[in-house]
Amino acid sequence: QEDLIAFAAIDCQIRRLMAAPPCMEVTLLFAVLCVAVCSADLQVQQLPKNMQAKLSTKWTPSENANLGNNGNTSGTYYSGSQCVHAAGDDTLPWWMLDMQTVRLLSSVRIWNRLDCCSGKFSNVTFGVSAFESVWSSFNSSLIDECYRYTGVPAHTENPLSFTCSRPVAGRYLTLERTPASPVYFHFCEIDVYVFTKSAPHRFLDAQPIFSTAAAAPLMEVLSIRSLIECSLRCGDHPTCLYAMHFRTGSCRFFLSPTVPLSLRDGFIAESGSFVGLVG
Template identity: 25%
Template sequence: MMSRAVIGLLYIFTSCVFSDVNIALNKPTTMSSIYEPEEGYHCCNSELAVDGEKPGWVGADFLCAHTAPNDNQQPWWAVDLQNVYDINLIHIHGRTDCCPNHLVNFDVEVIMPTCTCNRWNNLDEGNIYHCHYQATESQNITINCPPNTKGRIVRIKRRDTVNLVICEIEINGNPINSLLKSDFSSTYTTYACGKIGYGYIGPVLETSVAQHDIQCTRRCITNTACAAAEYDKKTNVCTLKGQCTNDTQSSFFPDTYKHVFFIQ
């Protein structure tokens, strides 16, 4: 049987081996606006930038994320990596048939979001790490982020109001804030965003008794439907809560004895 020490070494080795995996592939995305071509060909949605297709045109379809022109705002595109990473490399593929001006004058930002139910809300209130500024026109660019560039969301944002076009983005990074259970061989990689002195109104999944808030948070980590762990240090009650939906109004309320941890 492997010792816990060996298992820990294997985990570290695995992280290094897979650090070049594209962690953006098929992850949730959004952008400031969507171009709707008159011709009606398949085009332009934000998820096309993480679908694994690098060419702009595939057959009759234009498989690139494309913001609407002339919408009088700084266009942007963002991907939720669904975990917190130390970002190393970012590869951005633009159109190669024309229009290098669609990929110029933009910032690459890595964002650690605030504790909100909707991951896209209030991105500018999170911790923003500036990875790169691209001043010149480009069709393909490889970016090395500075050391300690970490976060969950990567956003590409132009400094002007010209439309933004991204055919594919590939992101390489290592997960951080690993939480290893000392009494088991299992390994969990997560990031918990805490709000102390508050309770959380949201859909309840289950309740149980826990010795401390860390144990409560671990239970949330092992429950795939759990989005938040609420711990009452007075009663030792651990309440696991799910993601809010359109029909569920979620909010905080002050409570001296409660701690809430959102699983990022």
């Protein structure tokens, strides 16, 4: 057994010297298993166009919310044929996009109107929600804010790019105007950028944030023997960024450190472990 351990240690040293970025760290685990530990490769990709959208109200009966995500960046409203425009008396207008699954939002790019009124795209809050009820009944309290834009764009500022102050996770992307003058809400196109990940990954201890507004776990896996196995399973999952492990063998996957308050008592009672992906 000592020979096996010595061989494994030498093999690890060789692997460490040969490792290429981002895999610059190789660890001897449990004295017999050599594991390459690599920083997570979090990449950003643009979402495809023509996903379903909703608009709070319509400027004209022919208004179509899907025009905000159809690839047309011409910047000409032309009676609702190329841009989206909420009704003039809508005091809290919003636009919402169904991203089809839970995404980790990185940034958005807005193509503003160029035929007139570009300065009216102001006081807009970008966010996401993981609650399905938002799609049928808009509720600002269920939206996790990405970025709040309070500036007034010049006609030459097109497109406008906004990066989330922190990554936020959810299925439904929202743009919401605050009830401040001017109330008109319109834009012509939005490009959406989300984080994706590819294995292998490295996890470090993290602190969960318990909240009644947190989204449910991405999934729960039972009969997990250790935190290491829980972390590896999270790494294999396409969107898992945080993992919570209980000594009873339960492992839950999350997109953010904010987790349901209902898990707090069990987490404390079982001395649970919580880890997050290192980017």
